[in-house]
Amino acid sequence: MPTCYIETPLGHAKIVGDDDGISSVSILDSKEELVEVIPEALLDCVTQLKAYFNNELQHFDLKLNPEGTDFQKKVWNQLKTIPYGKTISYLELSKQMGDVKAIRAVAGANGKNPLWIIVPCHRVIGSDGSLTGYAGGLHRKQWLLNHENEYKQQTLF
Numbered sequence: 001m002p003t004c005y006i007e008t009p010l011g012h013a014k015i016v017g018d019d020d021g022i023s024s025v026s027i028l029d030s031k032e033e034l035v036e037v038i039p040e041a042l043l044d045c046v047t048q049l050k051a052y053f054n055n056e057l058q059h060f061d062l063k064l065n066p067e068g069t070d071f072q073k074k075v076w077n078q079l080k081t082i083p084y085g086k087t088i089s090y091l092e093l094s095k096q097m098g099d100v101k102a103i104r105a106v107a108g109a110n111g112k113n114p115l116w117i118i119v120p121c122h123r124v125i126g127s128d129g130s131l132t133g134y135a136g137g138l139h140r141k142q143w144l145l146n147h148e149n150e151y152k153q154q155t156l157f
Helices: 040-053 070-079 090-096 100-111 138-148
Strands: 003-008 011-018 021-027
Touching (some): 003 040, 021 040, 070 100
């Protein structure tokens, strides 16, 4: 399956997909060889990710084809409804899914999201406002939330 690696402000990202859609986008802790020629099937994804990091895009419009259970895909689709710059709690996400008692299952599906940033699992936080587990690391989750915050700190001088 076509794969490429791109540089982002948070490290190298791996993008995998084909004509059926993007199947995964993940952030890596290692540096992979960057490619100069992006496979055609991944070009829109690369372009949109770069626009996101340049504050030029708030909503991704890509054909997606992640692997997962029906329940996971339902959770991932719900995650896509969280507006840019906003957060919700795992409890609220469970309520939106129709079953507050499914909070652990919802959190588990959230944690298995294969589409980093595109399906914005980083926008889900603890009920007390704390940053909870994030596959890419809490420092990246904080960076993403700060990046999307409309009230960015301006320099005083």
